[in-house]
Amino acid sequence: MTATLKIFVDHLSQPARALSLLCRAINAPHHEKHIQLLKGKDASNARGKEAEVAVGGEHLRKPFTDINPFKKIPVVQDGDIVLLESCAGLRFIASKYDASGVWYPGKVEVRSKVDEYLDWQHLNTRAHGMGYFRNKVLMPSLKKCEPDMAVVREHEKELQRVERQFARYFLGPTPFITGDQVTIGDLLAACEFEQPLAGGYNLSPPIREFITRVKEKVGPDYDEVHTYMRQLAKKCLA
Incomplete structure (x- = not known):
């Protein structure tokens, strides 16, 4: 099965981790695209202006802002569907890809x-x-x-x-x-x-x-x- 599902994440983010774990738990075919919130900087060693750059990560720049103009992660993309809110993404993935119906119950x-x-x-x-x-x-x-x-x-x-x-x-x-x-x-x-x-x-x-x-x-x-x-x-x- 060809994976059309993409999740844009940084595991520093709580909801991004939840999305990654859900996809793995239900074996949803997907691609994880890692967007660095800290721009690859070592947060513990950042100083002065470098600290300002460090928090200005990849989520604030193109090409990611073409996907999410809100400049936030995570993002769920599945074909023409793009969801910019994490809870909507969790509901969508569980509803579409969890055959057991456990993770987002139908009742x-x-x-x-x-x-x-x-x-x-x-x-x-x-x-x-x-x-x-x-x-x-x-x-x-x-x-x-x-x-x-x-x-x-x-x-x-x-x-x-x-x-x-x-x-x-x-x-x-x-x-x-x-x-x-x-x-x-x-x-x-x-x-x-x-x-x-x-x-x-x-x-x-x-x-x-x-x-x-x-x-x-x-x-x-x-x-x-x-x-x-x-x-x-x-x-x-x-």
């Missing part, structure tokens, strides 16, 4: 719970997980400055709330968001929680156990896809 009552998390996470898991990582790890390293700990602590406080709400409402007594089956909602949630974890945030036991369950469902690709982000965080914090 509307079940699917609605996945959609509910995908809508909720933007201003919760995403906002504060990446907010913590960006302000604690990435920008201080790029700018060679101390982190603004007031901002870091605010994201930390909000992450604690997010953890409680995710564990109590979205999981409850079940292993995954919809019950016993892993879905794209769980995959994205795990990738989002990995970001502050790599930055030194102490995730609560229920969230760590949840990540372990997702990892077991995905297999060895899970750690492989997270390697770059984890190594970069370790280098920035050194």
Whole structure:
């Protein structure tokens, strides 16, 4: 089967990792096009103007901006279909390529719970997980400055709330968001929680156990896809 599906990713990005892992988990024929958010720079060694260049990566320049004028990753392209939003991309790939119907369930009552998390996470898991990582790890390293700990602590406080709400409402007594089956909602949630974890945030036991369950469902690709982000965080914090 000739692969028409392309995903434009950088594994520094949480939703980009989720897209890569979904494609691998369901054996979707696809091509991964890696777009360097940091322009190939070593973020831990960038200084002054170099730091400004480092954050001005390939997503801000042609030819990528011809594909996505919003200058964001990830992007999903399949023939004439181009999707610039990560959750739309996850839904599309799971709907078209997952023959099992597990990752984005067809039953509307079940699917609605996945959609509910995908809508909720933007201003919760995403906002504060990446907010913590960006302000604690990435920008201080790029700018060679101390982190603004007031901002870091605010994201930390909000992450604690997010953890409680995710564990109590979205999981409850079940292993995954919809019950016993892993879905794209769980995959994205795990990738989002990995970001502050790599930055030194102490995730609560229920969230760590949840990540372990997702990892077991995905297999060895899970750690492989997270390697770059984890190594970069370790280098920035050194």
